[in-house]
Amino acid sequence: QVQLVESGGGLVQTGGSLRLSCAASGGTFSSYNMGWFRQAPGKEREFVLAISRSSSNKYYADSVKGRFTISRDNAKNTVYLQMNSLKPEDTAVYYCAAANRLYATRSEGEYDYWGQGTQVTVSS
Numbered sequence: 001q002v003q004l005v006e007s008g009g010g011l012v013q014t015g016g017s018l019r020l021s022c023a024a025s026g027g028t029f030s031s032y033n034m035g036w037f038r039q040a041p042g043k044e045r046e047f048v049l050a051i052s053r054s055s056s057n058k059y060y061a062d063s064v065k066g067r068f069t070i071s072r073d074n075a076k077n078t079v080y081l082q083m084n085s086l087k088p089e090d091t092a093v094y095y096c097a098a099a100n101r102l103y104a105t106r107s108e109g110e111y112d113y114w115g116q117g118t119q120v121t122v123s124s
Contacts, residue, residue, distance in 0.1 A: 002027035002098050002113040009094060009118030012086055016122070020081040022096030022115055029077040030054075033104040035111060036070060036081045038092035038120075045095070045108060051079065052104040059106055064090075086122045093117040 008020040022034070035050040049070040050059040058070055067086075072079040079096055097111035105111075 002029075002032065004096050004098060004113055004115035006094065006096050006115045006118040009120045011121045011123060014087060014122055014124050016086050017082070017084045018086065018120060020083070020094055020096075020118060020120070022079045022081075024077045024079075024098065027098075027113075030074040031100065032098040032113075033101055034070075034072060034079040035097045035099065035105070036079075037095045037097060037108060038090075039095070039117075040089075040092040043092075047106045047108065048094070049081065050099075050104040050106060057104050059104060061106075083120070086120075088122045088124045091120060091122050093119050 003026045004024050006022045033052050036048040037045050038048050039045040048061050051070045067084050069082045095117045096115045098113040099111045
């Protein structure tokens, strides 16, 4: 059983930056592909980014390309989401997730473990 704990959320102005962290415990972190998802009020949860176990492959949602980056440190059992040039439409609860799959995936249904989420609010 893998436990995931996100941190780093908060309130930021339009154009600002935040870095989210997701610390994993209870499993072999390096064996999991990791992803970030978000859910805005009144909307479905959506894919944001994913990273493979060795960081060799990364996938981005079109809405965040060029602004958000994903990285991981397997020695620290942590995955990061660097968010730059934030917009009000980025306001959401951000979740990290772990997938025990051969490849990184954008599909929410293929993730096995989820964090509790961290709120990101971008003011205009």
